[in-house]
Amino acid sequence: VLKIDFRAGPDELAKVLYHYGIGDGVDKIVCPFHDDVNPSMKLNFNDGTFYCFGCGASGDAARFVMLAEKCDELASVFKLFEILKTDEVSTIHAKKVKAKTRKQKELDTVISRDYYKCLATVDWKSCSDEDVCKAKKYMLKRGFTAKTLNESGAKYSYNNSYPLIFPVLDNGKFRGYVCRTTDKKVEAKRKYLYNKGFSRATMLCGTYTQKTVVVVEGYMDRLKFNQFGLKQVVALFGWKATDEQIAKLKQAGIKTIISALDTDECGRKGTRYLAKHFDVIPFQFPAGVKDPGDMTIEQFKKSYKITKRSLIK
Numbered sequence: 001v002l003k004i005d006f007r008a009g010p011d012e013l014a015k016v017l018y019h020y021g022i023g024d025g026v027d028k029i030v031c032p033f034h035d036d037v038n039p040s041m042k043l044n045f046n047d048g049t050f051y052c053f054g055c056g057a058s059g060d061a062a063r064f065v066m067l068a069e070k071c072d073e074l075a076s077v078f079k080l081f082e083i084l085k086t087d088e089v090s091t092i093h094a095k096k097v098k099a100k101t102r103k104q105k106e107l108d109t110v111i112s113r114d115y116y117k118c119l120a121t122v123d124w125k126s127c128s129d130e131d132v133c134k135a136k137k138y139m140l141k142r143g144f145t146a147k148t149l150n151e152s153g154a155k156y157s158y159n160n161s162y163p164l165i166f167p168v169l170d171n172g173k174f175r176g177y178v179c180r181t182t183d184k185k186v187e188a189k190r191k192y193l194y195n196k197g198f199s200r201a202t203m204l205c206g207t208y209t210q211k212t213v214v215v216v217e218g219y220m221d222r223l224k225f226n227q228f229g230l231k232q233v234v235a236l237f238g239w240k241a242t243d244e245q246i247a248k249l250k251q252a253g254i255k256t257i258i259s260a261l262d263t264d265e266c267g268r269k270g271t272r273y274l275a276k277h278f279d280v281i282p283f284q285f286p287a288g289v290k291d292p293g294d295m296t297i298e299q300f301k302k303s304y305k306i307t308k309r310s311l312i313k
């Protein structure tokens with residue numbers, strides 16, 4: 001038996017509806033699969049599914065094709081690919097879906113900001129609550145100071161698995177939050193938790209208001225560099241800068257990047273990629289240091305001095 005493990009998304013649904021001449025970016029339509037008068041079918045352009053409150057028809061774009069063509073599952077997937085291949089990419093639907101997704105993301109950001117704001121401000125220097133102290137102890141063990149935690153705007157999230165919550169500020173603008181686990185077992189599954197709608201591709205975490213900026217991979221790397229005294233540092237949330245991130249850096253007038261991406265193969269690939277767009281100086285990590293966040297202040301000072309020499313050349 002051939003098992004079909006294919007799940008179509010919002011774009012596919014929009015294109016399929018366009019192909020059959022149904023709807024116009026609206027999210028409720030007259031159901032084509034039963035004798036419907038009032039629009040009973042709900043379209044969900046967040047996950048690309050449909051559901052009819054009248055007849056119960058539901059599924060993704062492939063399922064829609066299956067019902068419309070009265071064919072089996074395999075044939076519906078082939079037909080779907082045919083539709084996706086031949087129909088115009090830029091349809092009214094696709095555009096509206098995009099606008100809708102963007103709007104939803106903006107809304108998610110507002111909700112996440114309100115959530116973060118509502119949490120009590122923590123003074124990490126003088127906290128006394130047992131749970132908060134436990135989270136603080138974890139960060140101190142990782143070489144962070146209470147001062148850094150205070151400056152980062154870190155708060156206590158009341159989520160047992162992810163007790164630390166940090167705001168993600170893109171040149172000062174709130175773009176979401178990231179929560180960190182302090183539990184080894186949870187960490188093995190997932191280190192960070194982000195707010196709904198968080199899209200790493202479209203944001204940079206940190207400050208980049210001058211011509212030169214240090215680029216790192218993760219949130220904690222940036223925090224550590226801030227603690228070392230560097231203020232112009234951004235995290236990519238990954239090793240490869242996205243097109244949007246590169247455009248943002250260019251728009252901000254960045255000319256030179258000090259790449260402090262991880263020292264593994266991915267980090268090196270990320271550095272080479274940045275070099276296609278900017279003057280790039282690789283950060284001169286001390287031997288044996290894999291993660292920028294693992295450096296001591298002494299190691300950092302020495303390495304930064306060497307790095308800066310190539311900056312002047």
Ligand SMILES: [Zn+2]
Pocket residue numbers: 031032033034036040041052053054055056057
């Ligand atoms: Zn129906």
